[in-house]
Amino acid sequence: MSELEGATQQRVWARRPGAGRRRHLDRGKLARWTLSIALFFVLWEAVGRSGRIIAILPASEVLPDLAQQIAEGEILRATLGTLTIAGVGFAIGAAIGVPTGVLLGVSERWSSVLDPLVNASLSAPIAMFIPVIAVYLGLEFKAKVVGVLLFNVFVIIVNTATGIREVPPSVVEMGRAFGTSPSAMYRRIILPWASPYIITGLRIGVGRSVEGAILFDLFLRTENLGLVIRNAAGSFDLSTLLGSVFFITIIAAGTMGLARIVEWRLLRWKTG
Amino acid sequence: MEGAVEVRGVSKSFPRHRGGELRVLNDVSFSLDAGTFICLVGPSGCGKSTLLRIIDGLIPPDSGEVLIGGQRVRAPSLDRGFVFQQFNLLPWRTVLGNVEFGLENLGVRKQERRRRAREVIKLVDLEGFETYYPSQLSGGMQQRVGLARAIAVEPAILLMDEPFGSVDDQTRMLLQDELLKIWEQAQKTVIFVTHDIEEALYLGDKIVVMCARPSRINRILEVPFGRPRTDEIRGAPEMGHLKQEIWEELKSGATVEG
Amino acid sequence: MRSETRVSSEGDLVSGGDQPALSRRGTEDSLPGWRRLLRNKWVLRALFYGAILAVWQATAVIKGEFFLPTLPQTVRGFGEIFTEGYAGTLLGTLRQLVSGFLIALVIAIPVGVLMGRFRFVEDLLAPYVNTLFVTPKQALLPIIIVAVGIGFWYRTWVVVLFAVFFPIINTAAGVRYVDTELRETARAFGTGRWRMFSRIYLPASAPFVVAGIRLGFGMAMKGMVIAELWIFAGAGNLLETFSRSPLRLDLYYPLVLLIIIFAVCVNELLKWAERKLRPAAQATGQV
Numbered sequence: 001m002s003e004l005e006g007a008t009q010q011r012v013w014a015r016r017p018g019a020g021r022r023r024h025l026d027r028g029k030l031a032r033w034t035l036s037i038a039l040f041f042v043l044w045e046a047v048g049r050s051g052r053i054i055a056i057l058p059a060s061e062v063l064p065d066l067a068q069q070i071a072e073g074e075i076l077r078a079t080l081g082t083l084t085i086a087g088v089g090f091a092i093g094a095a096i097g098v099p100t101g102v103l104l105g106v107s108e109r110w111s112s113v114l115d116p117l118v119n120a121s122l123s124a125p126i127a128m129f130i131p132v133i134a135v136y137l138g139l140e141f142k143a144k145v146v147g148v149l150l151f152n153v154f155v156i157i158v159n160t161a162t163g164i165r166e167v168p169p170s171v172v173e174m175g176r177a178f179g180t181s182p183s184a185m186y187r188r189i190i191l192p193w194a195s196p197y198i199i200t201g202l203r204i205g206v207g208r209s210v211e212g213a214i215l216f217d218l219f220l221r222t223e224n225l226g227l228v229i230r231n232a233a234g235s236f237d238l239s240t241l242l243g244s245v246f247f248i249t250i251i252a253a254g255t256m257g258l259a260r261i262v263e264w265r266l267l268r269w270k271t272g
Numbered sequence: 273m274e275g276a277v278e279v280r281g282v283s284k285s286f287p288r289h290r291g292g293e294l295r296v297l298n299d300v301s302f303s304l305d306a307g308t309f310i311c312l313v314g315p316s317g318c319g320k321s322t323l324l325r326i327i328d329g330l331i332p333p334d335s336g337e338v339l340i341g342g343q344r345v346r347a348p349s350l351d352r353g354f355v356f357q358q359f360n361l362l363p364w365r366t367v368l369g370n371v372e373f374g375l376e377n378l379g380v381r382k383q384e385r386r387r388r389a390r391e392v393i394k395l396v397d398l399e400g401f402e403t404y405y406p407s408q409l410s411g412g413m414q415q416r417v418g419l420a421r422a423i424a425v426e427p428a429i430l431l432m433d434e435p436f437g438s439v440d441d442q443t444r445m446l447l448q449d450e451l452l453k454i455w456e457q458a459q460k461t462v463i464f465v466t467h468d469i470e471e472a473l474y475l476g477d478k479i480v481v482m483c484a485r486p487s488r489i490n491r492i493l494e495v496p497f498g499r500p501r502t503d504e505i506r507g508a509p510e511m512g513h514l515k516q517e518i519w520e521e522l523k524s525g526a527t528v529e530g
Numbered sequence: 531m532r533s534e535t536r537v538s539s540e541g542d543l544v545s546g547g548d549q550p551a552l553s554r555r556g557t558e559d560s561l562p563g564w565r566r567l568l569r570n571k572w573v574l575r576a577l578f579y580g581a582i583l584a585v586w587q588a589t590a591v592i593k594g595e596f597f598l599p600t601l602p603q604t605v606r607g608f609g610e611i612f613t614e615g616y617a618g619t620l621l622g623t624l625r626q627l628v629s630g631f632l633i634a635l636v637i638a639i640p641v642g643v644l645m646g647r648f649r650f651v652e653d654l655l656a657p658y659v660n661t662l663f664v665t666p667k668q669a670l671l672p673i674i675i676v677a678v679g680i681g682f683w684y685r686t687w688v689v690v691l692f693a694v695f696f697p698i699i700n701t702a703a704g705v706r707y708v709d710t711e712l713r714e715t716a717r718a719f720g721t722g723r724w725r726m727f728s729r730i731y732l733p734a735s736a737p738f739v740v741a742g743i744r745l746g747f748g749m750a751m752k753g754m755v756i757a758e759l760w761i762f763a764g765a766g767n768l769l770e771t772f773s774r775s776p777l778r779l780d781l782y783y784p785l786v787l788l789i790i791i792f793a794v795c796v797n798e799l800l801k802w803a804e805r806k807l808r809p810a811a812q813a814t815g816q817v
Contacts, residue, residue, distance in 0.1 A: 032653040032654070033653070033656075033657050036653065036654055036655075036656075036657045036658070037657055039654075040657075040658065109569070109571075109574055112571035112574060112575065113571070113574050113575050113578045114578075116575070119794070119797075120790055120793075120794050122748070123748055123790075123793040123794050123796075123797035124748075124751070124789060124790045124793040124794065125748070125751045125752035125754075125755045125756075125789070125793070126752075127752055127755040127756050127759065128755050128766075128769055128786055128789055129786070130759060130769075131759075131769050131770050131772070131773030131774075131782070132769075132773050132779070132782060132786075134773065135773050135777070135779070207664055210666065211666040211668075214666040214668060214669060215666065215668050215756065218668060218760075219759060225669075229668075229669055229671075229672060232672060233671075233672035233675065233676075238676065241672055241673065241676065242673065244669075245669050245670055245672070245673055248665070248666065248669040249661065249662075249665045249669065249670075252664055252665045252666055252669075253661045253664055253665060256664040
């Protein structure tokens with residue numbers, strides 16, 4: 001999706017800002033979404049009750065069990081654990097990825113050298129490194145953070161680099177004509193101009209970090225949400241299984257949704 | 273003298289894509305007194321924009337030098353204000369923020385900056401639009417912001433690169449009048465690049481007619497119209513004669529080199 | 531009226547051709563030969579990656595083969611993969627990957643078309659698509675296992691699950707694009723249904739669809755690896771095996787390299803196809 005995001009970003013600066021912040025929600029859209037979600041639960045209940053697909057139990061069984069699980073607190077602690085790993089991995093990824101992306105965007109030399117590497121990393125499944133990460137770094141927190149880092153850093157780099165490359169030469173020339181020092185050039189012109197792309201890259205990075213964290217919590221030392229999944233899988237307690245999966249889905253979607261909202265807020269201000 | 277410009281023997285070549293060089297400017301020389309409004313006119317590719325940038329210090333010449341107020345130009349400086357054809361405003365800054373841009377580089381403190389910026393905004397007739405963003409403004413207004421930005425740093429010289437090229441005809445004429453009005457108050461040196469002969473005649477004290485590659489100055493002529501310039505001049509017969517004259521000159525001198 | 535006095539405007543030659551704004555390249559071109567060599571991108575790449583290989587080899591020698599295999603060992607490992615019969619496993623994985631991916635496309639593209647074309651379909655399905663898209667699909671593995679066991683269909687369905695989203699989203703975007711830009715024009719000319727489809731929808735949305743396929747394939751591979759790691763099957767299992775006792779990193783790295791080469795080849799192929807299909811040739815060249 002990152003390319004498509006990029007394509008619409010090109011129009012970000014050209015967009016005419018509404019008067020102030022456009023806070024109006026499209027009522028129609030909200031209604032349709034609510035309908036859709038309600039439909040989901042209805043379907044779930046229906047399929048569950050019919051017993052057609054063995055794996056599906058009705059919502060009315062799963063959800064109360066899930067609620068109890070949440071009340072017991074264990075699953076929340078697990079979520080926190082996974083999100084911590086994701087967060088740390090993301091922070092490091094951002095700290096490395098954005099400057100690297102700037103470097104690639106600015107310097108043709110570095111770009112030509114590192115682009116093949118970055119592109120290859122994006123095409124190939126990072127998951128294949130899971131076994132070897134275990135060999136070098138063990139199974140604990142450190143290894144997982146590095147794994148999450150591998151997941152998110154390349155997306156951040158690519159989006160940042162694209163943003164930097166999009167800065168028009170003429171605006172840079174303007175900066176020079178007005179005697180802008182190199183550091184001020186970055187602070188006041190280049191980075192702000194590239195910021196929509198950078199922020200989008202960071203948002204995608206959040207998603208990848210959460211994904212990665214769950215993956216490594218599953219395949220390295222199984223703990224946190226990974227443990228939740230494994231337990232549920234092993235126990236054949238379908239209700240727990242479905243409940244856990246549902247819960248994780250909501251958490252992940254929620255995190256991503258939150259990230260999108262943050263992105264939206266930040267970019268609103270940037271585009272006035 | 274502070275705003276006096278001297279161009280001595282400036283040459284510039286650029287590498288071509290397929291190898292070899294394209295000689296854009298060839299031993300160009302002329303001099304300007306301070307306070308003159310001079311227009312560089314010529315066909316596209318004759319290097320007038322390049323020359324303007326060399327004068328500003330954005331591009332180094334291959335040979336020759338530019339002296340402003342007796343000092344050699346080595347790099348861009350806030351002694352010179354530049355107005356671009358594509359405006360080059362920062363979209364996330366308001367009009368006020370954009371106009372303040374050069375002042376920030378000067379290290380002017382915030383209060384003083386605001387004050388000077390507001391003053392200049394008033395000068396270009398944008399009072400009331402301080403908090404607007406560029407995307408909310410028309411082309412003509414955006415260019416006025418560009419102009420304000422350049423003037424705000426109180427440069428000795430104003431360099432303008434086809435500044436009205438991106439706006440429609442009517443707006444252009446209005447902007448020309450505004451520019452003259454502003455100029456007549458401060459009487460700075462202005463070097464104005466354009467391919468529009470009438471614009472050059474309407475605005476300038478002198479016109480530098482340039483020819484295409486290799487670039488050289490064909491001649492420098494004095495514009496006979498008095499100041500302040502008024503709209504009637506546009507329709508005056510003399511304007512027509514001069515336009516024709518210069519056009520003929522450019523036509524015959526313009527060799528299209530591949 | 532003023533046009534006769536205007537000289538034709540094609541834009542003056544400004545600052546030295548179209549160099550990227552921020553490239554540190556100056557406009558000085560009379561450089562000594564060796565400096566110019568350092569500008570050549572293949573030379574730079576050779577130097578950089580050569581240096582990496584050199585560091586690899588040095589580390590391998592110093593730290594021993596349980597840390598890193600030496601380069602010759604890695605090369606030998608390549609050969610061993612094929613002679614020791616691992617190729618069969620790899621092919622098995624590949625077959626499942628391709629079949630799963632094709633099924634994913636068969637599902638995704640029509641869904642994408644419907645979503646792009648019909649507003650109500652989009653509104654209906656969008657919450658699910660978007661939610662599942664951002665969900666870590668590995669969390670869903672256990673459900674799939676319970677539902678279909680761990681045979682052929684397991685891996686296939688996992689691949690479908692991972693791969694299906696990009697084609698849906700991108701196809702929908704492509705169709706939506708055609709709808710907004712071209713459809714009205716075509717209808718104004720009274721274009722019939724079939725021609726609408728073949729002459730307009732198909733070629734115009736093609737680059738989007740191919741982009742979706744490309745991104746989807748990357749996800750398919752990811753899904754396959756994860757699926758296999760979970761149940762210790764196929765290529766994923768090999769990756770796992772080579773990383774445990776006995777440690778055969780000299781087989782692990784060649785395998786990883788193979789996967790990377792495969793992924794990059796498919797990706798580049800599809801990128802090329804995308805570029806060819808995009809008349810404006812505005813392929814960003816990045817992801």
